[in-house]
């Protein structure tokens with residue numbers, strides 16, 4: 001997205017690069033509460049504190065780079081989603097955003113359900129005590145071994161993603177002498193992007209079964225005919241980082257139409273629909289996400305209205321937010337290493353992590369914010385690009401942002417809203433050691449995923 005360029009400061013000559021940076025904030029020391037987790041403050045010395053602990057202490061104790069996760073914020077967001085949707089709906093946290101055993105325990109305590117999409121995520125969920133009936137199993141290519149594991153564990157639902165999988169899951173369930181509760185994932189022809197959506201008849205993607213050409217109706221026919229399956233509903237997930245509810249409106253309407261067709265053909269009203277996840281968060285001050293209660297009301301209004309029009313009983317709704325719960329609750333703390341000013345262009349600020357701990361900027365051109373957090377500064381803003389230490393020019397963490405011009409090696413900077421799809425997508429590129437996730441709450445900090453060590457690297461490399 002293109003934004004007006006209005007930078008200021010001594011490092012900017014008349015000719016400025018075309019960019020999508022906004023003007024610098026009036027005061028770079030102010031931490032926009034939209035993009036930082038809820039217990040983040042600046043303490044009396046001007047340093048950032050989270051959960052009552054100053055970043056200097058966190059950096060000293062846990063090192064950098066590291067992710068710091070605001071536990072009370074995470075729990076509050078879980079409760080906000082559960083309360084907003086109430087007892088007649090189900091909230092499934094999408095584990096792929098970030099999953100660890102501590103997270104599973106918090107979800108369990110706060111009354112949420114959990115989506116998993118691999119054997120590894122399922123193992124983590126079960127090991128940390130999530131009741132199997134509160135787990136949904138997703139994925140476009142679940143292995144036979146994964147399906148067996150899920151059926152044996154008794155997961156609450158498997159979301160069927162293809163015609164082959166309908167038969168596969170039915171056979172496995174039958175072999176285990178159970179009727180597996182399933183939903184069918186349909187693609188409704190809605191492609192949602194951050195601020196817009198595109199409605200199409202066909203979908204050119206690997207997930208799900210198309211509504212178009214009667215394919216989803218045929219999948220329902222087959223699922224209803226197999227003894228090993230109990231078809232409980234239809235599932236639709238339209239994209240990610242979505243702000244506009246219009247995409248959900250089209251998707252809900254098309255899903256309800258399918259439920260009406262199923263009733264007309266088979267005489268059954270499926271009891272559930274799942275509208276997926278994808279709700280957006282604020283990565284920068286330009287983003288304006290909606291609150292869970294607004295989303296819950298909008299979705300329930302749409303479904304109720306469409307069901308009334310189709311003379312259907314309103315099904316139980318489920319949703320699957322991942323990013324919207326965990327994304328805003330963490331920031332990544334880095335130490336500034338080298339600084340390379342390019343006169344008239346921008347200043348490259350290198351940090352001790354990079355694309356190995358945050359691949360989203362390189363992968364999706366994602367936007368992030370950044371702040372100097374070990375101190376405040378009254379220096380002029382300078383246009384920076386925050387880059388990592390990897391052997392790739394595309395190793396960018398924050399493409400365009402402003403930091404104070406007196407930034408120096410050894411300063412601590414933090415990138416907010418890195419709770420989702422950062423640690424979970426982290427890699428060992430250049431044999432980087434994946435950073436720890438440290439949960440902070442009420443003056444206490446606790447490692448929930450430890451930092452990788454060089455011994456870990458050598459242990460995998462069997463020589």
Ligand SMILES: *Cc1c(COP(=O)(O)O)cnc(C)c1O
Pocket residue numbers: 094096097115138237239240241276277278279320321322323324420
């Ligand atoms: C990725 C995914 C989600 C979660 O998406 P967020 O953008 O993190 O909310 C939910 N459901 C399904 C099926 C997904 O693939």
